[in-house]
Amino acid sequence: MRKIAANYIFPVTSEPLRNGIIILDSENKIVDLIDTKGDFKEISNLEFYSGVLIPGLVDVFTLLSISSFSKIDFEACLQDDFAFTLKQILQEKENTPTSVQKGINQLEAYGTVLAADYFQENNHANQKQKSKTTFRDINLTESICKLHLPIAKSQRKTCHSLFINRIILEKFSDFKACENEMNQCCIGTGSLGTHDKLSVFEEIKTLQEMQTNLTFWDLIKWGTINGARHLQLENTFGSLEIGKKPGLNLLSNLDYQNQKFTSKSELRVIA
Structure with a gap:
């Protein structure tokens, strides 16, 4: 003990x-x-x-095997239907298997215990199974991304998980979560092409600089229980x-x- x-x-x-x-x-x-x-x-x-x-922290969006997915690609997904555009872009991307272990190492080092990994080909399952981080696998050839962007209030639905990170807030700079949305906001990173570090903690600190009304208590919830609920693993994590x-x-x-x-x-x- x-x-x-x-x-x-x-x-x-x-x-x-x-x-x-x-x-x-x-x-x-x-x-x-x-x-x-x-x-x-x-x-x-x-x-x-x-x-x-x-x-431990929860990352609702990683692309471990697709480091060729760049910040420009990410920003393109923010122009229209996020799930549809993401799937279209990833279909044109090559897998980068050498990026997988580096991404896993970063998640572990920065205290992430649960992460959603999006992919087109699940050719890195063995590496994830050996990790201290638990992965929720999301194969985009069989399903779609269920994360939603913090778009205009009139279009937001209370049942949706709102995907937040620094790239998204740069695009939706006028977003301010109202009280009943604080439990919907969850944090994700991306690929090693969009981020130098796959670190929810670094995202949290940056988000507070961008939205000074948020306390660290608020942001910790965004980076833990909200993400665990989105991934339906709140009975173990968060x-x-x-x-x-x-x-x-x-x-x-x-x-x-x-x-x-x-x-x-x-x-x-x-x-």
């Missing part, structure tokens, strides 16, 4: 716990979550970290709850007073 504590634990589906303690079994499944009411006391074999403990195995990341160097990330904010994988 590991007993882990921090200045704050953010379960995501409930309020942050000040000086909370989380207990993991040998398989990193949560067996207990203790609210100390802020009255922290040392116990044996306790690991204490300075910062905020959050679940929040810190007893019985789940969602991974554990530590965020440090935060501006607690203003609830913001800073240029020095960092992420460390704990479990």
Whole structure:
């Protein structure tokens, strides 16, 4: 058993716990979550970290085997029907198998425990099976992308997952999520042709620079439970709850007073 504590634990589906303690079994499944009411006391074999403990991150859009998909291609998908245009563009792209392991390594290093991988040919299943990251495979020859763009409010539907990242917000710069849409927004990256790093954490920090009204509590939800719900794996991932195995990341160097990330904010994988 590991007993882990921090200045704050953010379960995501409930309020942050000040000086909370989380207990993991040998398989990193949560067996207990203790609210100390802020009255922290040392116990044996306790690991204490300075910062905020959050679940592993969720990336709702990766193209591991198609690094030839560029930012220009991504931007072209934002001009019209996203799912249709994405499928059309990918049909013309060559697979780049050498990019797969690099992408997997980045997802793991930046604390992503669950990712949707879109492809035309599933020729990299073995590499994904060996990864610490769990993948939701989406074969675009058999299905379509069910993510939706943050288009004009009059056209948005409350049942849709809204796909957000920095490239999308550059296009839809007037987008502001209203209260009933905060649980719809989820974060994805893309390919190694659109991003230097497949990192939801880096996306989160950039999104806060672009939308200063958002707190880090808001954005953590976008990068965890919202994505897990979109991928229908919220029973395992996305929040810190007893019985789940969602991974554990530590965020440090935060501006607690203003609830913001800073240029020095960092992420460390704990479990």
